[in-house]
Amino acid sequence: MVKKAVCLISGGIDSCVTAFMAKKQGYEIYALTINYGQRHKKELESAKKIALFLKAKKHIIININLSKFGGSSLIDKTKKIEKNRSLQEIGKNIPSTYVPARNTVFLSIALAFAEAICGDAVFIGATATDYSGYPDCRAEFIDAFQKLSDIATKKGLENKPIKIIAPLISLTKSQIIKKGFELKAPLDKTWSCYVGGKKACGRCDSCLLRLKGFKELGMKDPIEYNFLPDWYKKNL
């Protein structure tokens, strides 16, 4: 019998590579994108392109307006997103872009989807390495969600628990990008920038971490940027 996996697809590199890892493992892919009121729609367009590339059995987009709660610069237009920070600064503390309980909300919606389709697994592209500042991007968080899921669902009660899989949790951005290339994942279709616009900004934490990952591999990021930091351009 074919194994079914719900894959959270944000449009960024991490979730894209994660979904291609699930596919490689033989899962039938049920793509899930949560449109939670982020500042721009670029991510959503990328998510659609990636789901098509994956030949997902289904791609469901769930709208949930978390911006009604406020609390993050990613969804609250009155708050400022950090820019031009040094790589040392990023990850030291919880940045303004942290969306309260985001991965908890995402995984619970994915769990609902997985239970409705009698799925076997949920894949999430959470990674602790570059972004230790987010409490819900750590291996402990994934473990706690697995425990919750085991007792929260009909499948859990029947002793066929839905597996919560975060294969990137201890990989660095450059390791993730490398894996993406190996799996022929469409990294040129991904979008990471927090700001939005036609091209990526090259200044927000997300752009900087992405550029650092490509830099470490000695490769050029295939997407277009409005600005590129000197350390990235040097010797490329």
Add this chain to the structure above:
Amino acid sequence: MVKKAVCLISGGIDSCVTAFMAKKQGYEIYALTINYGQRHKKELESAKKIALFLKAKKHIIININLSKFGGSSLIDKTKKIEKNRSLQEIGKNIPSTYVPARNTVFLSIALAFAEAICGDAVFIGATATDYSGYPDCRAEFIDAFQKLSDIATKKGLENKPIKIIAPLISLTKSQIIKKGFELKAPLDKTWSCYVGGKKACGRCDSCLLRLKGFKELGMKDPIEYNFLPDWYKKNL
């Protein structure tokens, strides 16, 4: 400093009584209603009336269309809701009205709200007694969610965890109703029927459990019904 609680308000008796218990404990109430694509809007109207009665500081309604996943007769119009079951039958197995991972989704959204307002607690009206068939209505589920929440949030990391409180978890429906009367909760504004319509149906599991609760107290349910079972009418 005033303590803040997010209270999940569905429009039914359980969440109404729960919120009045939170208020009695001195919490400032942030009401949260999740409109998840249930079959009718009656519950939503009740939730609004209850939030007004509670003098909630804020009432946020979050729309999330879980019916995109299917899997439950409550949100999937092609599935039949159980009717006219005996009280013995109810609770024996998981009914068609079970919405996959519903309380996991609800609590995670409540957690996001609580974190955004720097809240101290989340109250949910889950109860295991009458409805042992739902996996996510058990004390173990609430405990697992507390553990998740402690490591999933900024407040948890800072050692000021948000408390997940389910004060009705081991109460029967009649004990809940009694508590509601003691707290002067507006039980006449609540709505429990799964079917919808101007009056409650008196035939679905939810109506039957509610009527049984009032019956055990020797009291009349203050809301109107299209139909009433004989065992309820007898000697009332």
